[in-house]
Amino acid sequence: MNVLVAESPSSDTLPADTRIACRIEYDGKDFNGWQVQPHPGTVTVQGALESALGEVADTTVRVHCAGRTDSGVHAHAQIVHFDMPASRSCRAWMLGGNSTLPRSVRIHWAIAVNKTFHARFSALSRSYRYVIENTAVHSALLRHHVTWCSRPLDARLMHAAAQALLGERDFSAFRASSCQAATPMRNVQSVSVERRGDLVVIDISANAFLHHMVRNIAGSLIAVGDGRRPLGWVDELMTGRDRTLAAETAPASGLYLADIQYPAQFGLPTTPYGPPIIASKHN
Secondary structure, rough: OOOOOOOOOOEEEEOOOOOOEEEEEEHHHHHHOOOOOOOOOOOHHHHHHHHOOOOOOOOOOOOOEEOOOOOOOEEEEEEEEEEEOEEEEEHHHHHHHHHHHOEEEEEEEEEEEEEOOOOOOOOOOOEEEEEEEOOOHHHHHHHHOEEEEEOOHHHHHHHHHHHHEEEEEOOOHOOOOOOOOOOEEEEEEOOOOEEOOOOEEEEEEEOOHHHHHHHHHHHHHHHHHOOOOOHHHHHHHHHOOOOOHHHOOOOHEEEEEEEEEEHHOOOOOOOOOOOOOOOOOOO
């Protein structure tokens, strides 16, 4: 993906009810997932963002996201939209929101978009990145931002096994029991596994994902990579469609919502593929 640095947000005041789209980045370790919860005192990304934007608007703001993330999962490029309840500029939404948000959440850009844009339903695809630290000793600096595996991993073997996931398939084998999706069918457009020094990086793009789908896939690929399971095991799991036969769910700490693709007609800024803890490279 080409890197395009977004221009400074416009300081022109926009009329109320203008639809605004934003790119949000957050460190998931501080939150109980994206979605606002009914339990008082539960800290969520959506709650923090709506509170900050509400300070800018001096009234309630409701945001809609491209994809809900679980507790501990990070986002490099979460996309949200909201309809302005008060007349403000894009600059006010971005700078004002960031001045109130906790430091673990940032608004990287805010732009006015057509009312036909919807952060979730307009998305063409979503990309996740799973980062594994493959070292004998867990890094003190990365402990909240990668998954640690001390057993040697064969990234090439993991990559070969992962190719069984491609295409429109039934992903029941990697679906959480709590998943509320109407169907287990998903279309995985690309998947890769590669080693970058001490890190093993899994990149996967699909039209949509089931609950815990990426973490469940990562857990099974790790089992292939460390030799506990053979190369063809992931293919067998896909055919069997039995979640109980797959590996354990991999930890949330290594998972990042890395990118959302939208039709060019909406004119959203291009985001460098992330997270920035490793070199940006998109397959």
